[in-house]
Amino acid sequence: xxxxxxxxxxxxxxxxxxxxxxxxxxxxxxxxxxxxxxxxxxxxxxxxxxxxxxxxxxxxxxxxxxxxxxxxxxxxxxxxxxxxxxxxxxxxxxxxxxxxxxxxxxxxxxxxxxxxxxxxxxxxxxxxxxxxxxxxxxxxxxxxxxxxxxxxxxxxxxxxxxxxxxxxxxxxxxxxxxxxxxxxxxxxxxxxxxxxxxxxxxxxxxxxxxxxxxxxxxxxxxxxxxxxxxxxxxxxxxxxxxxxxxxxxxxxxxxxxxxxxxxxxxxxxxxxxxxxxxxxxxxxxxxxxxxxxxxxxxxxxxxxxxxxxxxxxxxxxxxxxxxxxxxxxxxxxxxxxxxxxxxxxxxxxxxxxxxxxxxxxxxxxxxxxxxxxxxxxxxxxxxxxxxxxxxxxxxxxxxxxxxxxxxxxxxxxxxxxxxxxxxxxxxxxxxxxxxxxxxxxxxxxxxxxxxxxxxxxxxxxxxxxxxxxxxxxxxxxxxxxxxxxxxxxxxxxxxxxxxxxxxxxxxxxxxxxxxxxxxxxxxxxxxxxxxxxxxxxxxxxxxxxxxxxxxxxxxxxxxxxxxxxxxxxxxxxxxxxxxxxxxxxxxxxxxxxx
Amino acid sequence: xxxxxxxxxxxxxxxxxxxxxxxxxxxxxxxxxxxxxxxxxxxxxxxxxxxxxxxxxxxxxxxxxxxxxxxxxxxxxxxxxxxxxxxxxxxxxxxxxxxxxxxxxxxxxxxxxxxxxxxxxxxxxxxxxxxxxxxxxxxxxxxxxxxxxxxxxxxxxxxxxxxxxxx
Ligand SMILES: Cc1cc2nc3c(=O)[nH]c(=O)nc-3n(C[C@H](O)[C@H](O)[C@H](O)COP(=O)(O)O)c2cc1C
Ligand code: FES
Numbered sequence: 001x002x003x004x005x006x007x008x009x010x011x012x013x014x015x016x017x018x019x020x021x022x023x024x025x026x027x028x029x030x031x032x033x034x035x036x037x038x039x040x041x042x043x044x045x046x047x048x049x050x051x052x053x054x055x056x057x058x059x060x061x062x063x064x065x066x067x068x069x070x071x072x073x074x075x076x077x078x079x080x081x082x083x084x085x086x087x088x089x090x091x092x093x094x095x096x097x098x099x100x101x102x103x104x105x106x107x108x109x110x111x112x113x114x115x116x117x118x119x120x121x122x123x124x125x126x127x128x129x130x131x132x133x134x135x136x137x138x139x140x141x142x143x144x145x146x147x148x149x150x151x152x153x154x155x156x157x158x159x160x161x162x163x164x165x166x167x168x169x170x171x172x173x174x175x176x177x178x179x180x181x182x183x184x185x186x187x188x189x190x191x192x193x194x195x196x197x198x199x200x201x202x203x204x205x206x207x208x209x210x211x212x213x214x215x216x217x218x219x220x221x222x223x224x225x226x227x228x229x230x231x232x233x234x235x236x237x238x239x240x241x242x243x244x245x246x247x248x249x250x251x252x253x254x255x256x257x258x259x260x261x262x263x264x265x266x267x268x269x270x271x272x273x274x275x276x277x278x279x280x281x282x283x284x285x286x287x288x289x290x291x292x293x294x295x296x297x298x299x300x301x302x303x304x305x306x307x308x309x310x311x312x313x314x315x316x317x318x319x320x321x322x323x324x325x326x327x328x329x330x331x332x333x334x335x336x337x338x339x340x341x342x343x344x345x346x347x348x349x350x351x352x353x354x355x356x357x358x359x360x361x362x363x364x365x366x367x368x369x370x371x372x373x374x375x376x377x378x379x380x381x382x383x384x385x386x387x388x389x390x391x392x393x394x395x396x397x398x399x400x401x402x403x404x405x406x407x408x409x410x411x412x413x414x415x416x417x418x419x420x421x422x423x424x425x426x427x428x429x430x431x432x433x434x435x436x437x438x439x440x441x442x443x444x445x446x447x448x449x450x451x452x453x454x455x456x457x458x459x460x461x462x463x464x465x466x467x468x469x470x471x472x473x474x475x476x477x478x479x480x481x482x483x484x485x486x487x488x489x490x491x492x493x494x495x496x497x498x499x500x501x502x503x504x505x506x507x508x509x510x511x512x513x514x515x516x517x518x519x520x521x522x523x524x525x526x527x528x529x530x531x532x533x534x535x536x537x538x539x540x541x542x543x544x545x546x547x548x549x550x551x552x553x554x555x556x557x558x559x560x561x562x563x564x565x566x567x568x569x570x571x572x573x574x575x576x577x578x579x580x581x582x583x584x585x586x587x588x589x590x591x592x593x594x
Numbered sequence: 595x596x597x598x599x600x601x602x603x604x605x606x607x608x609x610x611x612x613x614x615x616x617x618x619x620x621x622x623x624x625x626x627x628x629x630x631x632x633x634x635x636x637x638x639x640x641x642x643x644x645x646x647x648x649x650x651x652x653x654x655x656x657x658x659x660x661x662x663x664x665x666x667x668x669x670x671x672x673x674x675x676x677x678x679x680x681x682x683x684x685x686x687x688x689x690x691x692x693x694x695x696x697x698x699x700x701x702x703x704x705x706x707x708x709x710x711x712x713x714x715x716x717x718x719x720x721x722x723x724x725x726x727x728x729x730x731x732x733x734x735x736x737x738x739x740x741x742x743x744x745x746x747x748x749x750x751x752x753x754x755x756x757x758x759x760x761x
Contacts (some may be wrong), residue, residue: 198685277667360728
């Protein structure tokens with residue numbers, strides 16, 4: 001095969017790679033190869049997970065394992081082409097990882113276990129051949145040819161797989177509900193709305209390995225007896241949508257989607273529906289209303305979607321990551337999946353690790369790994385040597401887990417006990433410069449705006465909570481505000497119809513539970529211990545560090561800084577808007593926040 | 595409507611483009627949202643006449659179309675500038691100082707968040723997570739993503755775009 005003789009170069013072209021300049025890298029690789037008369041197969045790959053080292057380029061020389069080079073911006077391309085591609089050497093100081101090598105980023109992978117991300121960054125997502133070469137669509141073939149729908153469901157039950165969209169409902173059980181319904185028309189929906197504003201797991205999987213998700217949907221369709229599938233993908237993910245379109249077309253051409261799939265009686269069609277920007281549409285009943293072309297407002301359940309879903313037909317809805325697990329489970333057996341994880345939480349979970357951590361990116365760990373392992377061992381600890389304060393998990397529905405509880409194992413039950421949730425996989429690391437009251441305010445601001453307005457408690461209650469949090473962060477908090485927040489939280493949880501309202505108070509409740517002193521400092525002393533709330537801080541110039549370079553004075557948009565050239569500068573706090581531009585601009589660390 | 599919109603008139607709306615969108619995407623259950631999406635692609639926003647015409651074509655009331663158009667954040671009822679600047683206010687970007695980034699853009703462009711510059715070059719918006727959290731704080735200008743922003747870099751980004759436009 002040509003792969004064996006030609007060098008292969010893969011460029012990570014996920015959204016973060018592109019943001020870091022990977023397109024330019026790809027272009028200069030193309031040019032450079034041509035200019036040097038070198039022959040190599042150049043192709044895009046998905047997300048390799050090391051978002052903090054983008055752009056990433058993997059070089060696979062004939063007969064050798066691949067080597068991943070990091071921070072490969074266009075200016076580094078000539079050296080890569082000369083030394084690695086042409087001369088067959090290695091540039092050790094740029095190696096992120098490689099089989100049998102010591103790479104700079106080995107420890108990022110040491111504790112990971114990649115099932116969902118098995119192909120991410122390893123293949124060209126726009127070529128079905130590469131997915132097939134990795135054993136793609138064999139699980140579908142196995143299901144259609146050797147298993148009854150009931151046996152497929154049994155295998156999924158055996159695996160212990162639980163829904164990865166947040167609630168963790170057992171997937172096999174959910175499938176059996178829809179399978180039990182008698183109807184000529186049934187639907188499969190893939191929930192790719194990924195609304196948590198700090199999560200990008202589903203985006204990466206769709207961009208990097210779209211066929212795995214399609215294969216999971218097909219298997220689910222066979223298991224419950226569905227003929228049509230919808231992928232509801234948020235419109236903010238144009239690359240994911242484009243690659244899904246290509247993947248569907250290729251799978252249709254290959255006989256994996258369409259009529260009489262693989263020569264069997266099973267027929268299944270897939271269409272993409274683009275979301276239009278509403279967080280609540282991630283909720284399953286709102287999502288179906290949105291596909292039907294209406295305002296995305298949740299409705300009361302029961303009837304559950306399995307009984308009465310899209311177009312009032314039995315419908316099974318699962319998350320992207322849930323589906324991506326399915327082919328692996330059928331290939332390797334439910335027991336192999338269940339061998340990973342804890343008693344009640346099986347398999348692995350993907351997290352979007354971000355925030356004040358050194359190595360932010362996409363990670364997949366076996367259930368039962370601890371938060372500390374993810375933050376410290378995989379994430380490489382806190383940036384700039386600062387103190388680890390908390391992780392926020394589960395986004396607007398989740399909560400903050402303090403560093404003291406970092407040894408909590410990642411499984412559904414243990415996380416629920418902390419007051420946070422597993423959520424869909426957003427894991428935001430916070431350090432001592434993050435104000436917890438402000439984090440709570442941030443999420444309330446989000447849920448308050450995204451509330452669809454149907455339930456009064458959710459619509460008005462979140463607004464009232466937000467107002468209280470705003471006044472606290474502005475230094476106008478009142479004695480009794482904490483109790484008021486708790487009371488409102490309890491009422492909103494009880495009085496809301498869907499998960500949005502039921503979980504909206506969680507970020508507030510967990511921060512009160514673990515960081516009450518911080519709330520009290522704001523309310524009683526008008527002080528923000530993290531020095532983050534703008535109404536409660538001041539910028540001053542440090543006399544021993546100021547060189548009088550005048551950079552800050554020129555940068556200040558409100559002319560609040562004065563001082564002679566080479567003389568000590570000072571900030572007029574009455575004028576200062578706390579924009580922080582002087583702090584950013586100063587090269588001598590002479591501006592202090594107090 | 596706010597005065598800012600009245601100063602600038604979008605001119606007559608060419609409805610032929612809408613007819614093409616309707617021919618391709620109308621019909622079948624659930625076509626309202628795709629029709630609105632493609633209409634917005636064609637016009638950059640949803641002019642009133644377009645909303646009314648869509649309602650007639652799909653056999654629903656203009657109120658229903660309007661209800662859907664205002665429910666979803668994606669739909670705009672006002673025209674936008676040539677480059678839409680979307681400052682990420684997702685969680686990671688928030689804790690990395692997104693608020694200051696919005697302010698810096700606002701200062702550079704002399705318009706508040708949500709508004710369009712008088713020369714119609716830029717519209718400033720805030721959005722939730724654009725999926726590049728490890729590069730926070732992030733902003734997108736059109737299809738281009740800019741990461742690890744701070745006040746000074748924002749100034750540079752705007753200047754570069756202005757230069758490209760010869761403004
Ligand atoms: C407000 C709200 C937003 C949600 N957003 C999402 C989402 O973006 N993606 C997702 O998969 N599930 C989301 N869910 C959960 C879905 O309602 C549903 O439980 C899930 O898609 C089921 O799939 P699973 O069993 O595979 O997890 C959301 C729920 C609520 C209440
Ligand atoms: S929070 Fe800004 S990119 Fe995710």
